[in-house]
Amino acid sequence: MKTNDTSDRLSQWLRWGVFAAAVFLTVYFLPRSDGRHYSYEVNRPWSYSLLTAPFDIPVYLDSVSARQLRDSLEAGFEPALKRDLNTEKNVIASFAGRLNSPDTHITLSPLERNAILAKVKGIYEKGVVETTLYEAIAAGRLPRARLIHDNVAISISTSGYLSPRRAYARLDSALQEDRHRSAISAARIAELIVPNIVVDSLETARLHDDMMQRAMAPVGVVQKGERIIDRGVIVTPRLYTLLNTYEDLLSQRGIGTDRYDYYPVMGQVLFVMLLYGALYGFMFFFRPDYYASRRTMLMTMSLLVAFTLFAFAMSRALNSGLYMMPFTIIPLVLVVFLDSRTAFYSHLTAVLLTTLVAPSTLEFVFLQFIAGVVAITSTKELSRRSQLIRTAMLIFVAYALSYTAIELIHNGTLESVSLRAIGFLGVNAVLISFAYIVIFILEKLFGFTSKVTLVELSDINNPTLRELSEECPGTFQHSMAVSNLASAAASRIGANVTLVRAGA
Structure with missing residues (x-):
């Protein structure tokens, strides 16, 4: 009697130990979140429950769209330029001094000298820029720029700007007579020509930062209580960015109390326990033989x-x-x-x-x-x-x-x-x-x-049955007859026909 009681207690402990282990393993491997951080990937389904916004969440462009927008803005960005009037005046004054200097031995009339100076002024009025900047203009990478004038930035075309070398070549080709060309060569005008249109680095940096900030500004907002994502929805690049923003804002606001840490797990434990408990209840009431095994x-x-x-x-x-x-x-x-x-x-x-x-x-x-x-x-x-x-x-x-x-x-x-x-x-x-x-x-x-094994055991081609038919054919025929009778009886009463046939 004590042996049976001990065996029953052992069976009970084993059943409920299996129950507890099943609940633990199922809940342990369930995907969950602490309310602040989730595990998700682009182009994969969201594996958590419905997520709604607890506060207004700004919507930003996803990384791919943001990069495309930045590249587009960078390609069309217009740097800030400014005219250096002092440099322009100094260059013209220096060139005039050399033309009029007796040391250069230039024999030109005052009218001819003024005509040459006018052409130099015309070139500088169009603008002379640094060689690297001119190369960008010539390659078509900088069709327009912003010229700062009286603290106002005006978008202008850069097609008329020249490099120092191109400015000298333009002046040389504009002079019709050889003695005029000899005069500017003797005055060494080539070494005097320096850019009068220069990049305003501070203003350029400010304009660039403003442009990037506008590009990265929110393009919308998810209002409080609005759905962010639901279970099974594919995480698109846009949703991926939105979820990142949501997690960042949660961390900044310090949201993520114990209810995020424990309540979902408690719900999962209860859910799993109820399902496994229902299965145990079914076994206990309707299949007690299975429950006892x-x-x-x-x-x-x-x-x-x-x-x-x-x-x-x-x-x-x-x-x-x-x-x-x-x-x-x-x-x-x-x-x-x-x-x-x-x-x-x-x-x-x-x-x-x-x-x-x-x-x-x-x-x-x-x-x-x-x-x-x-x-x-x-x-x-x-x-x-x-x-x-x-x-x-x-x-x-x-x-x-x-x-x-x-x-x-x-x-x-x-x-x-x-x-x-x-x-x-x-x-x-x-x-x-x-x-x-x-x-x-x-x-x-x-x-x-x-049942598959039972069929294999009752197969007459089974080595044991084949040996029986060869060594004891009478016993084999008797076994087959008993098997057929038992199978017919089992079929009539609804018993396990395969098991009865194999046993017989």
């Missing part, structure tokens, strides 16, 4: 936790990864080892657990519900690989029809049906073939005997 409960919970954690990983690793996840392996495996009701209830438990990371909860549950029903009803007794292939095809058809129904409801047209999404569902159906591997692993780990 330690290995049955351990196998069922291990299968659910493993698939749930794998689903979490798929949702984070791949876009639409959840739709490639072969959830129907759960009911297929449990139908083989247990029964259809337990298989379906366990399947729904796994699906509902995964809604914590599913992009569109209602659509996701609908797809998996239909697929689970098809998987169970099409696999009453899994004894051949061909059955699994047929089941996979039926599940794919069920997925495709369910997905099409959802798209028609939401968009009202078949054009919205995505072949890429159908492809994901096709991959899902292909992965169902791994059910045989899962069945084999669970048989070895938990000591179950599946």
